[in-house]
Structure formats: structure tokens, C-alpha cells
Amino acid sequence: MTPSPRVRRSKLAPPLGAGTSLPRQRIVERIRASQHARLVVVQGPAGFGKSTIMRQAYELLRRDGRQVAWLTLDDADNDVGRFISHLAAALENIAPDLAPTLGDDNAIEGAAIDLANRLLVLSSPFTLFLDDFEAIHNPTVLDLVRQIAGDLPAHGQLLIGSRRAPDIGLGRFRAHGQLLEIAAADLRFTPEETSEFLRHLHGLELDDEQLRRLQQRTEGWVTALWLVSLALQGRDDPQTFVDTFDGANAALGEYLLEDVLARQPAALREFLVRSSLLDELCAPLCNHLLERNDSAALLAQVEAAQLFLSPQDTERRWYRYHPLFREFLRNQLRQTEPDSVPLLHRRASAWYAEVGRPIPAIEHALRCADSQWLIGLLERHAEGLLWQGRTRLLVRWFHAPALDGRLQDHPQLLLVHAWGLTLGNHPEQAEPLLRRVRELCARSARDGALTEQADALQAFICAMRDEIAEATRRWQDYAERQSASLGFAYGIFANSYGFCLTAASRFQQARDIIGQAGQSHLRIGDTFVGPLANAMLGAIDLAQGQLRGAIARLRTAPASGSTSAMRHLSGSVVAIAVLAEALYERNELEEAERLLNLYLPVLKEAAAADQLITSYRVLARISRLSGDTERADLLLAELEALGHEKALARLVASARLERSRIALLQGSLQNAADLLDSASSARTWAPFQNLVAHANDIESPALARIRLDLHNGAAAQAASAARQALEQAQALQRQRQALTLRILLGQALCASGETAEGHACLLEALQWAATEGFIRAFADEGPELLALLAELRGSHGAMQDDAQALLDTLLAGHEEYSSKDAGAAAGLLSDRELGVLRLLAEGLRNREIADRLFVSETTVRTHLRNINVKLNSQSRTHAVAIARQLGLLD
Numbered sequence: 001m002t003p004s005p006r007v008r009r010s011k012l013a014p015p016l017g018a019g020t021s022l023p024r025q026r027i028v029e030r031i032r033a034s035q036h037a038r039l040v041v042v043q044g045p046a047g048f049g050k051s052t053i054m055r056q057a058y059e060l061l062r063r064d065g066r067q068v069a070w071l072t073l074d075d076a077d078n079d080v081g082r083f084i085s086h087l088a089a090a091l092e093n094i095a096p097d098l099a100p101t102l103g104d105d106n107a108i109e110g111a112a113i114d115l116a117n118r119l120l121v122l123s124s125p126f127t128l129f130l131d132d133f134e135a136i137h138n139p140t141v142l143d144l145v146r147q148i149a150g151d152l153p154a155h156g157q158l159l160i161g162s163r164r165a166p167d168i169g170l171g172r173f174r175a176h177g178q179l180l181e182i183a184a185a186d187l188r189f190t191p192e193e194t195s196e197f198l199r200h201l202h203g204l205e206l207d208d209e210q211l212r213r214l215q216q217r218t219e220g221w222v223t224a225l226w227l228v229s230l231a232l233q234g235r236d237d238p239q240t241f242v243d244t245f246d247g248a249n250a251a252l253g254e255y256l257l258e259d260v261l262a263r264q265p266a267a268l269r270e271f272l273v274r275s276s277l278l279d280e281l282c283a284p285l286c287n288h289l290l291e292r293n294d295s296a297a298l299l300a301q302v303e304a305a306q307l308f309l310s311p312q313d314t315e316r317r318w319y320r321y322h323p324l325f326r327e328f329l330r331n332q333l334r335q336t337e338p339d340s341v342p343l344l345h346r347r348a349s350a351w352y353a354e355v356g357r358p359i360p361a362i363e364h365a366l367r368c369a370d371s372q373w374l375i376g377l378l379e380r381h382a383e384g385l386l387w388q389g390r391t392r393l394l395v396r397w398f399h400a401p402a403l404d405g406r407l408q409d410h411p412q413l414l415l416v417h418a419w420g421l422t423l424g425n426h427p428e429q430a431e432p433l434l435r436r437v438r439e440l441c442a443r444s445a446r447d448g449a450l451t452e453q454a455d456a457l458q459a460f461i462c463a464m465r466d467e468i469a470e471a472t473r474r475w476q477d478y479a480e481r482q483s484a485s486l487g488f489a490y491g492i493f494a495n496s497y498g499f500c501l502t503a504a505s506r507f508q509q510a511r512d513i514i515g516q517a518g519q520s521h522l523r524i525g526d527t528f529v530g531p532l533a534n535a536m537l538g539a540i541d542l543a544q545g546q547l548r549g550a551i552a553r554l555r556t557a558p559a560s561g562s563t564s565a566m567r568h569l570s571g572s573v574v575a576i577a578v579l580a581e582a583l584y585e586r587n588e589l590e591e592a593e594r595l596l597n598l599y600l601p602v603l604k605e606a607a608a609a610d611q612l613i614t615s616y617r618v619l620a621r622i623s624r625l626s627g628d629t630e631r632a633d634l635l636l637a638e639l640e641a642l643g644h645e646k647a648l649a650r651l652v653a654s655a656r657l658e659r660s661r662i663a664l665l666q667g668s669l670q671n672a673a674d675l676l677d678s679a680s681s682a683r684t685w686a687p688f689q690n691l692v693a694h695a696n697d698i699e700s701p702a703l704a705r706i707r708l709d710l711h712n713g714a715a716a717q718a719a720s721a722a723r724q725a726l727e728q729a730q731a732l733q734r735q736r737q738a739l740t741l742r743i744l745l746g747q748a749l750c751a752s753g754e755t756a757e758g759h760a761c762l763l764e765a766l767q768w769a770a771t772e773g774f775i776r777a778f779a780d781e782g783p784e785l786l787a788l789l790a791e792l793r794g795s796h797g798a799m800q801d802d803a804q805a806l807l808d809t810l811l812a813g814h815e816e817y818s819s820k821d822a823g824a825a826a827g828l829l830s831d832r833e834l835g836v837l838r839l840l841a842e843g844l845r846n847r848e849i850a851d852r853l854f855v856s857e858t859t860v861r862t863h864l865r866n867i868n869v870k871l872n873s874q875s876r877t878h879a880v881a882i883a884r885q886l887g888l889l890d
Contacts, residue, residue: 007089010312011072014055014129022189022197024053027182031057031159032064034180035125039149039173040159041166044184046323047223050161051131053187057159058129067094067126074279076359078138079393080602094126125155133162138392142167143601149173151597153858154850176847188220202229210242223322230260230307260307261332271298272307273336276329277344279360280312281319288351289344342369353377358385359393366402374402375410382416387529394420411440411450418457425606425646427461434458452478456493463496466609466650468691472500479513491529498536503691505732507540514540535575539694542582545735547772551586554579573602577611578694584618587775589865590858593622604642612642613654613695620658621780627864627876628846649684654695657704664711665782673712676704692732698740698777706744711784715751722748739769739777743785750788763792763799770802778810783872786810812870829870834888836863841880841889 031040031053042050062068071090077083136142146168149158160166173179189197194215198204206214218224232238261269275286275295286295299319302309308322321329333341345368352361358381365374378397385394397403398417407413414437418430434454441451459474475497498514501507514533534553541550554575576599583592596603596619603615616639623632636655643651660675680701688696702725709718722745729738742765749758766789769777778785790811792799799807829837832853839849846864850857864876873879883889 007086010318011086012070012090012093014058014070015051015072015310015312021052022193022201024049024056027053027186028057028060030180030182032060035157037180038152038157038178040157040180040182041170042159042161042182043163043165044187045163047221048184048187049222050187054129054131054159054161061127067122067124068129069093069126070129070131072131073133073135075135078136078141079390080138080140080144081389083141083144090128095122122153122156127157127159129159131161133160133166134164140601140605144598147597147601151594151858187222189222189225190220191215194220194225197225198229204229204232204238206238210238213242227260268298268301272302273329273332274344276321276326276333277341278348279320282317285348285351289347342367346370346373349373349377362397366397366400371402371406375406375413378413379410382413386416386419389423391420391423395424408436409440411437415450415453415457422457422461422464427464430457430461460492460496463499464608466648467687468500468503468693469687471496472504475500495529495532495536502536502540502543503693505692505734507544507733510540511537532574535578538575539578542578543694543697543736544733545739545772547582547585547774550582551579554582573599573607574611577603577607577615581614581618584622585776586773587779589622589625590862592618609648609650610693610695612639612651617654617658617699624875625865625868626861627840627868627879628861629875649681650693650696653679653681653684654699657699657701660704661707664707669708669712672708676701676708692734697734697737703740703744710744710748710751715748719745719748719752739765739774743778743781747781747785747788758788759792762788766792766806767800767803770800770806775806775809779869786872829867829888833863833867836860837867837879837883838889840876841883
């Protein structure tokens with residue numbers, strides 16, 4: 001089994017500073033004074049001292065008592081799972097009590113969910129430092145950072161160091177006065193700093209005129225001045241150097257570096273040039289790479305000579321060169337020893353393979369020109385990495401020039417590539433690879449297991465395309481031939497077939513087969529199959545109305561499986577979506593919103609149709625309840641656009657169903673009817689005949705039609721349809737759907753004059769819902785339902801205590817408002833809520849309200865949600881209108 005990637009602890013602390021670093025007090029004090037800013041960006045070209053300033057700010061803020069966390073980013077952090085896991089580990093520095101400390105051998109449990117929780121509960125002021133942010137280009141990771149920055153509490157701050165402007169929507173922060181920008185011009189040394197740096201820190205005897213000329217020619221570029229200091233060490237004629245030095249030369253870096261390099265002993269010079277091929281250096285690796293045994297001494301010599309080598313850990317076992325110096329050295333290597341470059345990569349790859357680090361081993365193998373060695377590594381490790389969910393990494397490797405056309409006769413790797421593409425939401429690119437696998441397998445009877453896996457992948461692709469009936473047919477055929485010996489494919493089979501069985505309401509059979517997936521996970525080792533199985537079981541719990549059990553199970557899903565960093569996406573992204581939906585049902589809106597805000601970029605990229613629909617719908621509803629109708633509308637528009645982009649008509653239809661529901665609650669019956677018609681295309685829903693997709697369990701065209709009939713005066717017709725659908729839902733054991741239908745039936749019966757039976761139906765729904773904690777099932781049906789529920793108060797002495805408590809929660813404020821008692825109404829709103837309401841009436845946006853009240857936007861959103869619940873309003877405009885009617889704003 002491939003060893004799991006671990007959190008690199010060296011990334012979680014600032015690089016150790018050189019003894020000759022100049023204190024950048026003027027800039028660090030600006031950062032210290034900017035703690036009101038949600039985002040600080042230190043931006044400038046390479047060699048301008050960004051990391052030094054960030055390190056000094058880190059140390060100063062920590063001495064001030066502010067909580068600080070650090071993460072140095074690199075190209076590998078474009079892997080979303082790795083980024084989340086390292087970020088969560090970094091946050092343990094400021095919230096160590098929220099999760100166990102992660103030692104080298106410990107599992108990284110629930111990294112992303114822990115991250116969301118940590119950001120919420122931190123009560124002390126804190127700053128999170130992200131250095132080398134220019135390494136990040138993956139849109140999903142950028143979206144995650146954008147979400148994190150936007151959702152920071154008022155006392156939280158994100159400080160980013162980057163060579164270019166980070167693509168995280170700086171304009172929004174700038175417009176709200178939440179951004180401090182420190183640009184290249186700010187980073188340059190002032191004349192006073194240049195003097196301090198060269199004269200006092202480096203002991204150079206330079207007169208004022210020489211300093212002035214060096215300042216003018218380097219324009220305060222920090223690394224250039226550092227290189228000048230090295231070039232001047234030991235010179236008897238600094239004037240000659242100053243006279244001939246042209247600081248405006250575009251080749252400044254190379255000129256000075258060559259001067260520095262040329263003055264080193266030959267052995268050290270060779271060591272520098274050849275070891276520059278490595279991104280990270282340690283003595284054993286350098287010994288193996290260069291076939292010598294004195295690398296530890298040479299590394300110490302390089303560090304002592306201040307030749308741009310930075311230790312990456314306190315034990316000084318791992319180092320890295322300054323990027324400018326490393327690139328210069330690599331150019332030297334390519335120019336002087338071009339033939340040795342592939343050989344050195346081959347040796348580095350062999351060392352990493354020997355110590356059990358397959359990822360850097362394969363990264364070097366991609367550059368070693370030894371395709372047989374590269375393919376051998378992939379054959380040993382690619383499938384294990386696939387089990388861990390490292391799909392993006394695998395796809396990048398398979399698309400590398402070194403493998404171009406070289407895998408056509410390797411069916412196992414072609415199959416891994418196809419799985420990677422499919423799990424990365426590109427099944428259309430996987431199918432040509434599948435055809436090639438079948439061609440190769442047809443030539444060799446011994447490759448029958450690969451044919452089985454190809455069949456499994458084809459069925460999985462059908463399920464991803466919403467072709468559930470076809471996927472079910474294929475899985476049923478595959479089930480007769482499946483074997484636990486197929487490892488990864490078997491685990492995927494059990495989960496995906498369980499998903500299809502769930503859609504067919506064959507719940508017990510689904511539970512049994514998904515349970516086998518969990519057992520498969522234990523047998524084959526470190527995979528995301530186990531957490532995925534747990535998430536699927538949670539979805540079944542929710543469909544069967546077991547809300548408490550679903551939440552308990554889903555909270556543990558991320559921590560129940562692989563120790564791989566990536567598992568938090570591959571196995572738990574389903575759990576996040578279903579957990580957020582379950583939390584929403586229980587009216588735990590803040591936690592649901594926090595999870596979805598954090599994970600929406602990942603869901604957008606990797607989730608299947610059901611997780612996308614439920615996530616966007618829940619987040620849109622929470623946004624609307626928070627008064628942010630603009631965001632709610634944008635979310636639904638984005639869901640519809642994703643449907644077109646992914647050719648998934650159900651996404652488009654579900655977005656329109658939600659718009660129809662909103663129009664209905666707002667009294668726009670014709671608009672609601674038109675939207676419902678556009679969402680009810682037979683072509684969209686035909687594949688789901690006799691099936692129920694999870695996302696459309698309680699939001700389907702059939703249920704929307706019942707609601708429309710109920711509001712449109714066709715109560716008897718609505719009651720008949722609801723009664724028939726309720727009987728079917730109960731027969732299928734779909735208790736969550738049955739609850740919604742029982743509520744609609746109760747409303748329809750009351751509207752058609754059968755009040756006693758309608759009340760009895762609503763009472764039954766209340767008593768059943770109270771046992772599991774369902775709240776939004778009632779609240780989302782609007783004020784008409786609340787008026788009916790108010791009639792139940794006091795009329796049924798036998799109502800159970802938990803049902804009475806649920807009724808009281810739902811009716812909070814309803815009776816007072818219906819009687820237009822402004823005094824009682826005002827008593828239900830807290831002073832802070834009344835203050836928010838008054839500012840809302842002035843037309844202020846959430847950010848402006850937060851600034852006026854000196855609270856965070858998250859707090860404002862919470863107050864707005866409470867106001868909407870208490871006033872039974874559907875939007876911020878509606879809330880203001882009700883408040884004016886009640887005299888709360890006079």
C-alpha cells in the first residue's frame with residue numbers, strides 16, 4: 001500500500017531569518033495598525049523581501065498577544081485536499097484545543113470541517129499568514145481562499161504574500177475599506193534602510209556618495225542590495241565596483257550571482273549548481289544525488305556563507321534555495337551540464353522512491369527521460385494514489401509530455417487515468433481510454449479483472465450523467481460478477497449501486513451493499529471509499545426521516561476513513577452537502593451556511609448532480625432568510641448555468657423549481673406557474689420514472705404542482721394529489737417526503753373546508769417531526785401554514801411536550817403580529833435586532849450595517865435571519881414592510 005502523504009510541518013512556520021535581516025519597522029507597524037482590515041496583501045516581484053516582512057510581522061503580532069498562524073504555499077497546494085489539510089494544520093497553532101495535535105504519524109481527521117469550525121469559534125484576534133501565494137492557480141483553491149477571507153470574523157485577518165495580485169476578488173475588499181495593500185514601491189529600501197543594511201549589518205565601509213549611487217542604481221531592490229553586500233565582501237576597492245556597477249542592468253541578478261558564485265571554491269560551486277535541481281534539500285538526498293558523503297558539511301558551509309539557503313525546520317535538516325538563486329543555478333546547470341540533468345532527476349527519483357515518498361519520486365521521474373522507470377513507478381503507486389482520491393495530481397501526470405503516447409499498451413494505467421478523469425468530473429474524456437482498455441483486454445484473457453473494472457467505471461459514468469436507470473441495469477449485471485478482490489472498483493461499485501438502489505427506494509438493500517463498501521474499504525486500506533459509504537448511509541437516513549441519526553453519522557463521515565489529505569474531498573464532499581441539508585432542516589442555519597460557504601468551490605468542481613442541487617438550494621434559502629436576496633438569486637442563476645455547462649438538465653430544472661417556490665410565496669401565481677412548467681420537461685424527468693433522486697425528494701415537479709394548486713384555489717385537487725402521493729411515500733418508507741406531503745395535505749384539507757381532518761393531519765405531522773427535529777419543513781411553506789398551525793394551539797390537550805415545543809418555536813411572534821400588537825411585536829425583537837431593522841430601513845447593505853454597529857457581517861446575517869423568522873418575512877424588503885405596518889419603525 002502506498003504511504004499516505006503527510007502534513008509538512010516545515011510549511012507551518014515562517015522560514016528562519018538570516019542574522020543580517022534588516023528590521024522593516026515602518027512596514028511592520030503599518031500591518032500592526034491595520035488590524036481592522038480583513039485582508040492584507042504584501043505584493044512585489046521576487047527578491048523584494050516579502051517573506052522577511054511577513055516573518056517580522058508574524059513575530060511582532062505574536063509578541064503583542066495576537067494569535068498567529070503561518071502557511072507557506074507551493075505548487076502542490078493546488079491539490080485542493082492538500083491545501084485544506086495544511087491550512088487546517090496551520091490553524092492548530094491558534095486553536096490547539098479544537099482538535100488533537102497532528103504528529104507525523106497521526107491521521108488528519110476531518111480537516112476541512114475542523115477548518116470551518118475553527119474560523120467560527122475563534123474569539124481572540126488572529127492573523128493567518130499565507131506566503132508564496134503566487135504558487136496558487138487552481139480556481140477551486142482560489143475560490144476557497146476568497147470564501148475564507150469573506151467569512152472571517154471581525155477580529156480575524158488574512159495576510160497574503162505574493163509576487164502578483166492574488167485572484168481572490170480584491171476589489172470587493174478594497175471597496176469596503178477592508179484591504180491594506182503593500183506594493184513593490186513600499187517594499188523598496190529607503191536610503192536610510194540601505195545605509196543601515198550595508199554599513200551596520202554588513203560592516204561595509206562606504207561613504208555617503210557611494211551609498212547614494214547604490215541606492216539610485218538598485219532603486220532599493222532588497223535582493224540586489226544583498227547581492228551587492230556579498231560582492232563587496234573582502235574587496236579593497238569598493239569604489240571601482242560602485243563605479244562599474246550598473247543597477248539598471250536587466251541582467252543585474254545574473255551579474256551579481258555570477259560574481260558571487262565565481263568566488264566560491266570549486267567543490268562548493270559544483271555542489272551549489274548540481275543540488276539546485278532539487279526543490280528541497282537534505283544531506284542524505286544530496287549525498288545520493290551527487291554521489292558523495294559530505295553534503296551535511298557543505299550545506300552548513302553554504303548557510304554560513306549566506307548563499308541564499310534557508311532552513312525549513314528548526315532542526316536544520318531540510319533547506320531550500322532562494323528562488324532567484326535556484327533559477328540562476330539551474331540555468332548554469334542546463335548550460336554547463338545539459339546531459340547530466342536527466343541523470344540527476346533519475347537519482348533524485350530513486351532516493352524518494354526508496355524512502356517511501358512516491359509523489360516527489362514521480363515528479364522527478366517525469367523529468368528523467370527514463371520512461372521505463374517512470375511507468376514502473378506509476379504502475380506501483382498510481383492505483384494507491386487513486387484510492388486516496390489524488391485524481392487531479394494523477395491527471396496532471398498522465399497529461400505530462402514525458403508520457404505522451406507511452407501508455408497505450410498499459411491497460412492498468414489507462415484505467416487509472418480514466419478513473420481520475422471521471423472522478424474529476426470529465427467522464428467524456430475517460431471513455432476513449434475505456435475503449436482502449438477493452439481492446440487491450442480482449443487480446444489477453446489474464447486481463448479479465450481490468451474488463452470488470454472498465455464495466456464498473458462505465459456504470460459509474462452513467463450515474464454521473466443522471467442516467468440512473470441505465471446505471472442500475474449495468475450495476476445489476478455487474479453485481480453478479482463483482483468480487484471484493486477488485487479493490488477500488490469494488491468499493492466504488494458498492495457505493496454507486498447503493499446510490500441507485502436508494503433512488504429506487506430499496507433502502508435495506510442499499511444499506512447492505514453500501515455496508516459492503518465500508519468493509520471493502522477496511523480490506524483494501526487507505527481509501528476514500530469508507531467515508532463515502534458513511535455519507536451515503538447518512539443520505540438514506542435523511543430520506544427515511546431519521547434526521548438526528550443522519551446528522552450524527554454525517555458529522556463523523558470525514559473522520560471515519562483514510563489518512564490521506566485528499567480524502568476530505570473525495571469521500572466527504574458528499575457528506576458535507578448532505579450534512580448541510582440536514583442541518584438546514586433542523587434550522588441550524590449558521591453551521592449549514594458556514595460549511596457550504598467553505599465547500600461550494602469544491603462542490604462546484606467535483607460534486608455530482610444531487611450534491612450540487614441541494615447545496616445551492618440550501619445556501620440560496622439561507623441567503624434569502626439573511627436578507628441577501630441578491631446573492632440568493634445569483635446562486636440559483638449559477639446552479640442553472642452549471643446545469644447547462646455540465647449538460648445536466650436536472651440542475652436547470654431544480655433551479656427553476658426553487659424560483660417557482662419563491663414566486664409562489666410572494667404571491668406571483670402566474671410567474672410560479674410559468675417557472676414550474678419550464679421545470680417540468682418530460683425529457684428531464686423521464687430517466688427518473690419510478691425513481692426518486694435525493695435532491696428532488698421533497699422538491700419535485702409533482703410536489704410543486706400540489707403547492708401551486710393549493711395557492712391557486714384548487715384545494716380539492718391538491719388534497720387528492722397529496723393524499724395519493726402520501727400513501728406512495730409511506731409505502732416506500734420515504735418518511736421525509738411523507739412529512740412534506742402530510743403538511744401539504746393538511747393545508748389542502750383545511751382550504752377545502754375539511755378543517756377537522758386538516759388539523760388532525762397537521763397535528764400528526766407536528767408530532768412526528770418533533771421526534772426528529774424537523775423545523776424548515778414547516779417554516780418554508782410560508783405564513784399561511786403558520787396561521788393554520790396557530791389554530792392548533794390549545795385545541796389539542798393531548799399534544800406531546802416536544803410537539804408543543806416545536807409549535808411554540810414555529811409560532812414565535814405569529815399570533816402577536818396577526819393581531820397587529822406592535823408592543824408585543826417589539827418585545828419579540830431584541831434591541832440589537834431592532835437596531836439592525838432600522839438601519840435596514842435606511843437602505844444600508846450588510847457591510848454598512850456591520851460597520852455602523854461595530855460587528856461582523858456574519859453577526860448581521862444572523863440578526864437578519866432572526867428578524868425574518870420572527871416577522872414571518874421572506875426578504876429584507878418584506879421585513880421592513882411588516883415592521884412599518886406594525887409601527888416598529890416610527
